Amino acid sequence: MNKAKLTDLLSTIFDEKSYSTDEAVLFAYSMDVSIHEYVPDAVVLPENRDQVVQLVKLAHTYNIPLIPRGSGTGASGGAIAVHGGIIVDFTKMNKILNLDIENLQVTVESGVIHADLNKYLEQFGFFFPVIPGSSDMCSIGGMVGNSASGLRAVKYGTTKDYVLDLEVVLPDGKIGNLGSSVQKTASGYDLIRLFVGSEGTLGIITKITLKILPIPEARGVVSGFFNDVEQIGKAVVNIFTAKIIPAAIELLDKSAIQAINLYKPTMNLPDAEAMLLVELDGTKESVISITKKVYHILKENGAFQTEMTTKDEERQKLWNARKLVGAAARRVRDGYARVYEGEDITVPLSKIAKTLLKLRELSQEFNLPIVVFGHIGDGNLHPAILIQKNNPEHWEKLNQLSEKIHEFAIEIGGTVTGEHGIGLTRAKYLQKERPIVLELMRKIKKAIDPKNIMNPGKMDLDGGYNSNE
Amino acid sequence: MGAIIRMNESLLNESLLIDMLKCARCGKCRALCPSFKENKWETSSARGRVLLSLGLMQNKIPMTKRLISDIFSCFICKQCSELCPSAVDVPRIIENTRTLIHKKGLTPSPIQLILDNLDESKNIFNMDQEDRLLWTMNVEELIENRICKPAEIGFFVGCLESFKGSLGVIPEALILIMDALKIDFTILGEEEWCCGNPYFIAGDSRHIANQFAEHNIQKMAALKVKTVVTTCPGCYRVWSSIYPVIYGTLPFQILHSTQLLAQLIAKGELQITNLLPQKIVFQDPCELGRHCGVYDAPRKILSTIPNVRLFDFENSRENSECCGGGGLVKAVHPNLAKLQCQNKIKQYLSNKIDQIITACPSCLDNYLTSLESNPETLTIKDLHELIAELLDLL
Numbered sequence A: 001m002n003k004a005k006l007t008d009l010l011s012t013i014f015d016e017k018s019y020s021t022d023e024a025v026l027f028a029y030s031m032d033v034s035i036h037e038y039v040p041d042a043v044v045l046p047e048n049r050d051q052v053v054q055l056v057k058l059a060h061t062y063n064i065p066l067i068p069r070g071s072g073t074g075a076s077g078g079a080i081a082v083h084g085g086i087i088v089d090f091t092k093m094n095k096i097l098n099l100d101i102e103n104l105q106v107t108v109e110s111g112v113i114h115a116d117l118n119k120y121l122e123q124f125g126f127f128f129p130v131i132p133g134s135s136d137m138c139s140i141g142g143m144v145g146n147s148a149s150g151l152r153a154v155k156y157g158t159t160k161d162y163v164l165d166l167e168v169v170l171p172d173g174k175i176g177n178l179g180s181s182v183q184k185t186a187s188g189y190d191l192i193r194l195f196v197g198s199e200g201t202l203g204i205i206t207k208i209t210l211k212i213l214p215i216p217e218a219r220g221v222v223s224g225f226f227n228d229v230e231q232i233g234k235a236v237v238n239i240f241t242a243k244i245i246p247a248a249i250e251l252l253d254k255s256a257i258q259a260i261n262l263y264k265p266t267m268n269l270p271d272a273e274a275m276l277l278v279e280l281d282g283t284k285e286s287v288i289s290i291t292k293k294v295y296h297i298l299k300e301n302g303a304f305q306t307e308m309t310t311k312d313e314e315r316q317k318l319w320n321a322r323k324l325v326g327a328a329a330r331r332v333r334d335g336y337a338r339v340y341e342g343e344d345i346t347v348p349l350s351k352i353a354k355t356l357l358k359l360r361e362l363s364q365e366f367n368l369p370i371v372v373f374g375h376i377g378d379g380n381l382h383p384a385i386l387i388q389k390n391n392p393e394h395w396e397k398l399n400q401l402s403e404k405i406h407e408f409a410i411e412i413g414g415t416v417t418g419e420h421g422i423g424l425t426r427a428k429y430l431q432k433e434r435p436i437v438l439e440l441m442r443k444i445k446k447a448i449d450p451k452n453i454m455n456p457g458k459m460d461l462d463g464g465y466n467s468n469e
Numbered sequence B: 001m002g003a004i005i006r007m008n009e010s011l012l013n014e015s016l017l018i019d020m021l022k023c024a025r026c027g028k029c030r031a032l033c034p035s036f037k038e039n040k041w042e043t044s045s046a047r048g049r050v051l052l053s054l055g056l057m058q059n060k061i062p063m064t065k066r067l068i069s070d071i072f073s074c075f076i077c078k079q080c081s082e083l084c085p086s087a088v089d090v091p092r093i094i095e096n097t098r099t100l101i102h103k104k105g106l107t108p109s110p111i112q113l114i115l116d117n118l119d120e121s122k123n124i125f126n127m128d129q130e131d132r133l134l135w136t137m138n139v140e141e142l143i144e145n146r147i148c149k150p151a152e153i154g155f156f157v158g159c160l161e162s163f164k165g166s167l168g169v170i171p172e173a174l175i176l177i178m179d180a181l182k183i184d185f186t187i188l189g190e191e192e193w194c195c196g197n198p199y200f201i202a203g204d205s206r207h208i209a210n211q212f213a214e215h216n217i218q219k220m221a222a223l224k225v226k227t228v229v230t231t232c233p234g235c236y237r238v239w240s241s242i243y244p245v246i247y248g249t250l251p252f253q254i255l256h257s258t259q260l261l262a263q264l265i266a267k268g269e270l271q272i273t274n275l276l277p278q279k280i281v282f283q284d285p286c287e288l289g290r291h292c293g294v295y296d297a298p299r300k301i302l303s304t305i306p307n308v309r310l311f312d313f314e315n316s317r318e319n320s321e322c323c324g325g326g327g328l329v330k331a332v333h334p335n336l337a338k339l340q341c342q343n344k345i346k347q348y349l350s351n352k353i354d355q356i357i358t359a360c361p362s363c364l365d366n367y368l369t370s371l372e373s374n375p376e377t378l379t380i381k382d383l384h385e386l387i388a389e390l391l392d393l394l
């Protein structure tokens, strides 16, 4: 469709401040955090569900791709327009609609920023416990889209464990609520779980009801510095065998420690092969006692320096630095930039040490720095590869390196993505990793979105439209 | 950012491109950017502006009206780069994009007008240079024998405070304080030219900006001043971080007036005994705080006031949001500047602040306009005025 016609159509739904076909604007929406770049035909910023419904009907009539977008912090190319079309940016739909403390739930529009929600809930003593590193930036819609998880997944699980209800605009413009406002239901297929993690390929989510939990009375953090990565794996296993379920167990390798020191020099972390960061929560008494226990476990398992704190400010400083270590990774090598490729593998807990060693080997083989950190408590590692973006040879090497990382993860019984999603970046691995699942996904996608207007080109789903099934 | 002026163009482009490519697009700056909070478009966020700049530099996009508008809705407040994990100097990138716009003659007309005024009259208002002393009405006898006379301290007044009547109280107060403390000072009077800040902020890279620098430096040097003091954080930033890039090492030190007053307090030469039983907050001016790292001096002064309750909250110091008066935004998007200021006022009201204190003519000006439509009890005052009042000088 030509630009003038598209502009005309959009102007029937949106005021001029809420849509754009300006070339410069389109370029700014051609990327998320991944390495991909595709320019959309238009961008709209709806303010309410009715506008979304009208837009979907229009797209359905004219076969225009729609790409929902929260904050564009996704690392898999999920929010970009592979086949052109309209980016539906939810930034303006950012209202917290209803807090129902009695029933432990909150209902929000999709564009609400995660940190804003938790700041709001904090006043009432509650929180949404899934805390991604991108908390200050990412939207709840994007978290649902990607089934995001985060630092506290060991104890609290991931987004999919908290979504009670979703209001969805389906590809033909029908509006549906997929869940229920009660804490559990066995009524029919679990379509909530289908839509959580669907990466915008099945419909547009306009409203989300989340289960919330009371903020624990106290929290403690233990940090341990190790010179032998093998010991880390043992320390983690020993924490669990001591019957302790930490809220978070994070790992930072030597270069990630260095990146934190460069980003926040006042942290002044010691030089070590790796660092473990363990967060405990619960009642005041229990936190004091398990924090001490974990402190000793780390010591006994070879940590050459161990520290613990239950002070909020110190704890917060550590977490704030940890949250952004991925983006700070580039600081360890001048002139290099961090690229999100091969960055989200999850491996069996027993294979963590082996994976760390493999990553080091690959870094040497390709002569590219890899800064490693991750949610070691659930085996989710984030190898951050650094390249010189204006060096074509580095792009070539990056392709091969990320391929090797992904293949290694699959080989040892892991997955190519623990939380960032498939999108475009990892589409080619789905067939290899989960062929039957992909086959079923394609059937479901075709049934719900026969015209393939919802975020086409993602998750290797387009293949489903080429067959006659 | 002053370095832009001197650098060879291809080196500059290369270094800017490397800076843009460093961006991981994590969005941290987007979440912090005050103009994004209002406008909600990616292109009015820090991350979006880096992408627009990258697109332009790589010739992937044209210089559209919308692009120009979004590049000029940046307050150059530096909140983005303060916390950027990848150490991207976003304001420098934006200022360079403003230069590209200026080179094409596409600078928004209200800003171009300011630049034309500077070219023509050496001040932003296109007033006669003789009118630079209008603000001295109430302190005439204190300065008539000091203008362009050799002295220890050269007080650089700046255009806003010299010409805008409502802001004249700032230099007046400092003069009263310096006179009361028997400080040997001079001012340049009609010989003072604008510091040149609008050229830099608008991205006007013509050599003329250097002439302003050289003129002001030479005038002060001729008076053998040991220290140049400014009350305006914009002038302070230009004198302390841009002039040395243009001119080399300066023959005097540069202080913001709050640093001077804090030094006098530390030496015991300035003592405040009158009470101020109020809860106050200091609005950190972006060009003083994040751009130049001066946070403690104003707080040292304010905290010596008996009975005062100086309130710092999470949005203070490094995290303080722009008042809306920065980056020449007010000239192109007056509404955005006002909305931003009103957001700040809301934050202060919810923290039950009695009075906002600042040490910047742009902040004062923007708050004065924004508070007009605000019937609440909150007031804004310049720090120098407050001190002069507490010393019973005003």
Ligand SMILES: Cc1cc2nc3c(=O)[nH]c(=O)nc-3n(C[C@H](O)[C@H](O)[C@H](O)COP(=O)(O)OP(=O)(O)OC[C@H]3O[C@@H](n4cnc5c(N)ncnc54)[C@H](O)[C@@H]3O)c2cc1C
Residues within 6 Å of the ligand: A032, A033, A067, A068, A069, A070, A071, A072, A073, A074, A075, A077, A078, A079, A090, A110, A131, A132, A133, A134, A137, A138, A139, A140, A141, A142, A143, A144, A145, A146, A147, A148, A149, A150, A151, A198, A199, A200, A201, A203, A204, A205, A206, A323, A324, A326, A327, A419, A420, A455, B025, B026, B027
């Ligand atoms: C520094 C940093 C740290 C990070 N840390 C973590 C982490 O700890 N854990 C983690 O899981 N991820 C993390 N991420 C990745 C990313 O932040 C998450 O995937 C996040 O959930 C994406 O949210 P978003 O609002 O940016 O979504 P976007 O990137 O805009 O979109 C993500 C996907 O959701 C879809 N979508 C968005 N809104 C809707 C909607 N309303 N309806 C339907 N589909 C929609 C999009 O189409 C897209 O496929 C991190 C990223 C960065 C940059």
Ligand code: SF4
Residues within 6 Å of the ligand: A327, B022, B023, B024, B025, B026, B027, B028, B029, B030, B046, B047, B050, B080, B083, B084, B085, B086, B087, B088, B090
């Ligand atoms: S904070 Fe820095 S790395 Fe992140 S998007 Fe902004 S400029 Fe890029």
Ligand code: SF4
Residues within 6 Å of the ligand: B029, B032, B033, B034, B035, B036, B045, B046, B047, B049, B073, B074, B075, B076, B077, B078, B079, B080, B081, B090, B091
């Ligand atoms: S300088 Fe301020 S207004 Fe400009 S992009 Fe950065 S945060 Fe936004």
